[in-house]
Amino acid sequence: MPTAPNPPGPSDETTAPQVRVLLCDDHTVVRAGLRALLASTPGIDVVGEAATGDEALAAAAKLRPDVVLMDLHLGAGMDGIEATRRLVAEVPGTRVLVLTTYDTDADITRAVEAGATGYLLKAERPDELFAAIRAAAEGRAALSAPIADRVLERMRSPRAALTDRERDILGQLAHGLGNREIARALFISEATVKTHLVRIYAKLGVDTRSGAVAVAKEQRLIP
Numbered sequence: 234m235p236t237a238p239n240p241p242g243p244s245d246e247t248t249a250p251q252v253r254v255l256l257c258d259d260h261t262v263v264r265a266g267l268r269a270l271l272a273s274t275p276g277i278d279v280v281g282e283a284a285t286g287d288e289a290l291a292a293a294a295k296l297r298p299d300v301v302l303m304d305l306h307l308g309a310g311m312d313g314i315e316a317t318r319r320l321v322a323e324v325p326g327t328r329v330l331v332l333t334t335y336d337t338d339a340d341i342t343r344a345v346e347a348g349a350t351g352y353l354l355k356a357e358r359p360d361e362l363f364a365a366i367r368a369a370a371e372g373r374a375a376l377s378a379p380i381a382d383r384v385l386e387r388m389r390s391p392r393a394a395l396t397d398r399e400r401d402i403l404g405q406l407a408h409g410l411g412n413r414e415i416a417r418a419l420f421i422s423e424a425t426v427k428t429h430l431v432r433i434y435a436k437l438g439v440d441t442r443s444g445a446v447a448v449a450k451e452q453r454l455i456p
Contacts, residue, residue, distance in 0.1 A: 251278040252370040255298040257289040258332075259308045267302065267332075274363050285309070287317030293324045299370040303349070305333040305340055314343045321348030330369040332362075337453045339400050341380060351375030395436060395454060402429050403449045406439065406442055 256264045264282050271277045280296050283289035285307055290418055293301060300327060301320060305313035317329045328350040333340070344352055353362065355379045362420045365375035376384065395403070398419075405415040412430075416423045434440055437448045449455045 243333045246276060251276060252366055253278055253280045253296070253302060255279075255281045255283065255292055255296060255301045255327075257301055257313070258282040258285070258288055258304040259284050259306075260304075263304075265371040268361055270362070271366075272329065274359075277363065277366055278383070286311035286313065286319075289316050290319055290323065293320055293327055297324070300350075300366050301327060301329050302332045302366070303329050305331060305335055305344070314340075314347050317344060317349050318347040328372065330365060330375060334375070336377075336380065337455060339395075339454055341384070352380050353377050354379070395433065399429055399433050399436075400454065402426060403433060403445065404455050407446050407449070407455055 254271060256267050256279060258264050258267070264284075267333060268279050268282070271279050280298055281292045283292050285372055287295055287310055289303070292298075299406070303313045305318055307313055307316070311319075313331065313333070317331070320327055320329055329348065330351045330353060331344045331349045332353050332355060334355050336366075341352055342380075350372065351365055351374055353365050353375060357365075357377055361377075368375040398410075402415055405418055410418065412423050412426045415426050431447075437444050437445050437452075439448055446455075
């Protein structure tokens with residue numbers, strides 16, 4: 234009598250280790266959407282959520298996720314950059330994958346310097362998000378294609394980096410503020426503002442306020 238075939242064994246998808254993910258975004262709807270999306274693919278398990286940087290630190294210390302999906306702008310409290318820096322330092326083995334709508338050079342640079350393993354834009358396709366999470370869990374860099382292109386371009390044509398204070402002043406310029414208003418907003422003297430402007434002009438290769446703003450926006454140094 235013929236014997237019954239052996240039952241099929243578990244597939245590679247079910248036996249592969251799960252990537253444990255913690256979501257950090259201050260919008261409840263975004264977290265719910267990400268949770269539902271990630272539930273649709275095998276091999277990724279959302280183990281927790283956080284709405285603030287402090288919540289992400291506490292949850293990561295308790296849950297020990299493989300990857301934290303980190304938004305950059307989290308409302309009140311520490312931003313995603315500071316949360317990333319502290320996660321990398323305080324929860325060894327946990328990777329941070331930035332997932333944001335912001336793609337300025339300043340944000341990218343600060344995230345990488347803080348220790349983020351990858352930088353992804355929220356406009357990416359789901360399969361690219363899944364692949365980036367798996368790559369980050371393995372410690373491999375994960376960048377959105379537009380981000381990777383710009384990083385390579387910057388490496389080919391390096392330019393002098395702006396300091397945080399210079400970026401602050403550029404942001405004020407973009408809002409149309411004069412030197413006196415910028416000084417008041419940043420609690421510095423007008424003379425200090427003028428000194429920073431001279432350095433900004435030199436770094437950007439311009440000689441006017443409008444030129445500095447135009448180049449800064451073109452190079453995505455400010456939103």
